[in-house]
Amino acid sequence: MARVDLDGNAINPMTICMIGAGGFIGSHLCEKLMSETPHTVLAVDVYNDKIKHLLEPDSLPWAGRIQFHRLNIKNDSRLEGLIKCSDLTINLAAICTPADYNTRPLDTIYSNFIDALPVVKYCSENNKRLIHFSTCEVYGKTIGSYLPKDSPLRQDPAYYILKEDTSPCIFGSVEKQRWSYACAKQLIERLIYAEGAENGLEFTIVRPFNWIGPRMDFIPGIDGPSEGVPRVLACFSNNLLRREPLKLVDGGESQRTFIYIKDAIEAVLLMIENPARASGHIFNVGNPHNEVTVRQLAEMMTQVYSKVSGEDAIESPTIDVSSKEFYGEGYDDSDKRIPDMTIINKQLGWNPKTSLWDLLESTLTYQHRTYAEAIKQAIAKPSAN
Numbered sequence: 001m002a003r004v005d006l007d008g009n010a011i012n013p014m015t016i017c018m019i020g021a022g023g024f025i026g027s028h029l030c031e032k033l034m035s036e037t038p039h040t041v042l043a044v045d046v047y048n049d050k051i052k053h054l055l056e057p058d059s060l061p062w063a064g065r066i067q068f069h070r071l072n073i074k075n076d077s078r079l080e081g082l083i084k085c086s087d088l089t090i091n092l093a094a095i096c097t098p099a100d101y102n103t104r105p106l107d108t109i110y111s112n113f114i115d116a117l118p119v120v121k122y123c124s125e126n127n128k129r130l131i132h133f134s135t136c137e138v139y140g141k142t143i144g145s146y147l148p149k150d151s152p153l154r155q156d157p158a159y160y161i162l163k164e165d166t167s168p169c170i171f172g173s174v175e176k177q178r179w180s181y182a183c184a185k186q187l188i189e190r191l192i193y194a195e196g197a198e199n200g201l202e203f204t205i206v207r208p209f210n211w212i213g214p215r216m217d218f219i220p221g222i223d224g225p226s227e228g229v230p231r232v233l234a235c236f237s238n239n240l241l242r243r244e245p246l247k248l249v250d251g252g253e254s255q256r257t258f259i260y261i262k263d264a265i266e267a268v269l270l271m272i273e274n275p276a277r278a279s280g281h282i283f284n285v286g287n288p289h290n291e292v293t294v295r296q297l298a299e300m301m302t303q304v305y306s307k308v309s310g311e312d313a314i315e316s317p318t319i320d321v322s323s324k325e326f327y328g329e330g331y332d333d334s335d336k337r338i339p340d341m342t343i344i345n346k347q348l349g350w351n352p353k354t355s356l357w358d359l360l361e362s363t364l365t366y367q368h369r370t371y372a373e374a375i376k377q378a379i380a381k382p383s384a385n
């Protein structure tokens, strides 16, 4: 049966240049495009470990529809050719782990702003559509966080719900280098928006709100550096796998809404296949119903991991740590992140489905299956690693 878009028109197969295809989101998007659509992907990244299962062997049903191009977009002249021969470019490439924002601010700013410039330029000059991945961090802190602690206005959604077209972007001072990432992402959003307004670039900007699931980041000492600090899902998974307490930064009071990667990928596919509805828009993509504090997340993950691993939780499952100790000087945090869903509902009719309990169960089942044995061996023979 022919695939049709939301307006009932047939969807023609397209070629997609996906930059950062070897990362967490890219790997899930490639999987979806291969298994459910006729589109072709030119997968650009410096790594391909997370998409190896889609590239080999040649007998896979989608063989010929995905090609891996190992290149660093910082300095590779092949990039323009790949964009030129595609119908759509999706840019996912970025340094996007908070531990880097204050410790490697230059790399963070270059990666999220300077390195994205040629991508925008080639799309604009060659009249190619661009879907660019920004972040919910562009909102920074909520207006409510500046109100007195006991102010009743803090309960009013007007002071904390994040809306694409009306919420301000509120960052800390320049010394708080945490915001180097958000600021670089904000400026590239503004540049893309201006390319649309002045030069007719056909664009969509995605603001992911804490997408989580299998293949996110790495487990330190197993498939990433021992001293590396990934995002919270992988940090807490690592602690659970090693039977260590989960570290709560500054009391674990910050709030996040987490969305299952598979729900979020559905939204991206709708953007890819409905350009008339997606172009010119900035979309929040998150699950407003899955809000927890980081402390609650730690408690839920401890409970779910115990269920999927069959092991009792350790006696003191969490430990408090200061942000200075954990991330170093210059760290700061977003207090609360609830996405407004009006625009994506209206344009694409999309809603997330998976509860936090369910997504943690499938994700931690994956983490346990993938890493428990390797961790056991690493603990038994520390010198081998």
Ligand SMILES: NC(=O)c1ccc[n+]([C@@H]2O[C@H](COP(=O)([O-])OP(=O)(O)OC[C@H]3O[C@@H](n4cnc5c(N)ncnc54)[C@H](O)[C@@H]3O)[C@@H](O)[C@H]2O)c1
Binding pocket: 019, 020, 021, 022, 023, 024, 025, 026, 044, 045, 046, 047, 071, 072, 073, 074, 091, 092, 093, 094, 095, 096, 111, 115, 133, 134, 135, 136, 137, 207, 208, 209, 210, 211, 212, 217
């Ligand atoms: N996962 C989330 O919840 C989340 C939230 C907000 C924003 N985002 C944004 O979504 C995008 C993808 O995030 P992710 O979670 O998949 O991260 P990720 O780190 O898993 O993926 C990024 C990929 O880009 C590649 N890359 C980086 N620099 C490159 C370069 N110079 N040349 C070629 N490849 C390069 C990396 O090797 C990596 O595979 C990022 O732009 C990120 O800022 C993600």
Ligand SMILES: O=c1ccn([C@@H]2O[C@H](COP(=O)(O)OP(=O)(O)O[C@H]3OC[C@@H](O)[C@H](O)[C@H]3O)[C@@H](O)[C@H]2O)c(=O)[nH]1
Binding pocket: 096, 097, 098, 134, 135, 136, 137, 208, 209, 210, 230, 231, 232, 233, 235, 236, 247, 248, 249, 250, 252, 254, 256, 294, 333, 334
């Ligand atoms: O071990 C840990 C790790 C993290 N945390 C806390 O958990 C919260 C979430 O941390 P994450 O590492 O997932 O990152 P954040 O949600 O702060 O930022 C993320 O947001 C959206 C994206 O742009 C990026 O992927 C990243 O910047 C923060 O408050 C952090 O301080 C812990 O308490 N303990």
